[in-house]
Amino acid sequence: MAYRFRTGGADLPSRLTRVAQLLGRLPGVGEKTAMRFALFLATVDESTARDMGAEVGALRDYVRPCHLCGNIAESEAPGEPAMCTVCSDTRRDSSLLCVVARVQDLLAIERSGAMRGRYFVLGKLLSPLEGISADDLPLGQLRAKIRDPEAPVKEILVATPPSVDGEATALLLARELTPLGVRVTRIASGIPHGGDLEYADQVTLGRAIEGRKNL
């Protein structure tokens, strides 16, 4: 069976196994699938392989986190700071800031259409058991954003997931940020327990945002 070939096996060209190893680093792609992809690129469709190579190579020059909120964004020129579509949308309410753990969560909330403010992506959750403590969260950046004289924030809506780490992060933010004079709110727990924001449906997320409570 083809998938029984191990990467680095005797008969395979080393460039092929290197591509397979790289593909295997993608989330959800196992050894077997990675080799299937690599073989496809090497043997079936030449233009896909060449286009993909060029696009993937340029990806990191242009696409990067938004320098204001951490959302995924595209810059004008290689190496220039990028600004996302939400941050450049002047109709957005800059007094409402929604704090999420990951870009995926931001995108899920955007799909629900219930958010009229802007975002801030933490990039991680408080998790002492995985060695992530308060010092590792971008709290300084968040404080600076709240105090921004150009666009002061009045409400922080914390939309971290309903896991223990997500709840602890929300509580931490409430304790750290309330003294700055902002109102800190939490999305209603209409989202399935232990569930991912990413997989909550749009209606549920919309309701969770409308039914937010003070923390």
Add this chain to the structure above:
Amino acid sequence: MPGRECFETVASSPDHASERDPERNIRGAFEHGKRSEDMSAGRAAGLETLPSRPPKLVITSLTVRDFRNLAKVEIVFSPRFNVISGQNGQGKTSLLEAIYFVATSKSFRTHRSAELVRHGQEAASVRAEFIEDPQDQGLAPLVREQHAAVAGARVVVKIDGARPSTLASFATRSPVITFHPDEMALSTGPAGLRRTLLDRLSLFMTPESADHRSRYDRAVKARQELLRRGSESESEIEAFEHLAAVHGSALTRIRAQATSALLPELALAFGRIAAPDLALVAEYAPGGTTDESEASAALRSSRRRDAGRPSPSFGPHRDDLVLSLDGRRARIVASQGQHRAITLALKAAEVSVIGHARGISPILLLDDVSSELDAERTDALFSYLASQQGQIFVTTTRRALISLPEGLASHERHFPVSGGQIPPTSE
């Protein structure tokens, strides 16, 4: 200690013969829970609502692949009483474990699912057909297929081919209760086994209890880790203490409820099994409190002391169900025979409580129990079993050790196990 609540009752032998009928209780619970549509449907058809037998759960057949030392087993069970016999190390416990696994997604022997896979194989799987019979006029029995498999360390479960929404909902679908020799420690041993007894009841009485328990554990571990590292951030520690207090106080309330449900059943069962003049008292001794803010305060004030400890000095991980005989701790004063009687009574009470909560007689798995019991207790056990509605599985090294009361003998099916092989269905 302030805020500690005590939940206690005196269990002695009850006088009313009707209270001695454990079926009555399950039946009562069932009729109470019966939906009004069913009642009106009965009336519309001109049927009297007759007192019905309690609904029943039966495993009709089982298919096992590469589970422990069972390479391949396909058997059809008796709906009432099944005896699994064989020498030591042949696979008797493994067969019970396979039944438990397909019903609950867990093992009663290990937390490491990978151990369940037969050595040298990649995956283990167990498939079973269950029949849930309401035993009521107008309601047909429902058949379902449950499947549980381990590949590596991953467990996958299905009911009729579909994934259940949560593992807790899977585990409560087909209630199965085990009784094995190690459980003698319920009466003689430390508090851990008695907490898990309360948690098994809670899973059926308050399904969200499992969620509170795992969240409490995680919040507490995170807090201990922060204390161990000497975290400087007050809000960080407070965040996890708050969550530990929320879920810990919920857990205390839930276990208090489980205890209240257990006590009357324990009284009943102990009265049947033990000498009638002996009084068994069970009391929930919470290590925490039902009050959330009190729990928060207790955690905050014990930080310094807790920093050097693996777990906090306050909270439901320190709960116990204290058992006393005539006013003294059973753990210390009870005789061997009394310990056995207490353990049997606790298990019988567990069967009743789960039966009530789920509205169905649970399946009973008894592993090698006569090895731990004297002749008198074994007889008491089997007459108790004969009074139960549910399907029963018993393992033994010597078939002759089991002398069955009439009610069971006529429904017995016998399965000899040898080297992981079981002949397909012998009558």
